[in-house]
Amino acid sequence: MMQIETIRDVLHWTKDFHQQLSQCLSHCADNNTDERARMILAYLSEHEKTLTDVVSGFEKNGDEHALNTWCYQYVHHNPITRHVHCDAPFVELDTAQIMDVIVDQHQQVIELYRYLASRAAISSTRELLESLCSLEEHEVMRLAQSSNRLGDL
Structure with missing residues (x-):
């Protein structure tokens, strides 16, 4: 488990989350027997690769005061557990089940950002977290729309 003390650490964790999820989905895409499931994976x-890059940009270019804001107390009481994505058998899931897992995992990240934003005392920190929350929310909506279009094929 990564030691998370600052908002910068949260961003680093989120970047790793998206990167690991991307790798797992790619691996599972090669092994799923359903063509639509392979396409969605x-x-x-x-x-997820794109989200990794976007979050990395926030981590590199974000306001230093916001990035260095401590969030240890929240994380201490609500530990962030790194999801072991490949424990979820994407290989055996259909497109709807895959989307359920992906949306659920993204919702957990969104809830973390929302909570941290609600607790942020510094406006630059709140704005950064709200931007990240908005990004994740829009991406989940986009994923759902793309998945629906794929289902219509």
């Missing part, structure tokens, strides 16, 4: 893997 490959699409989701690419999407």
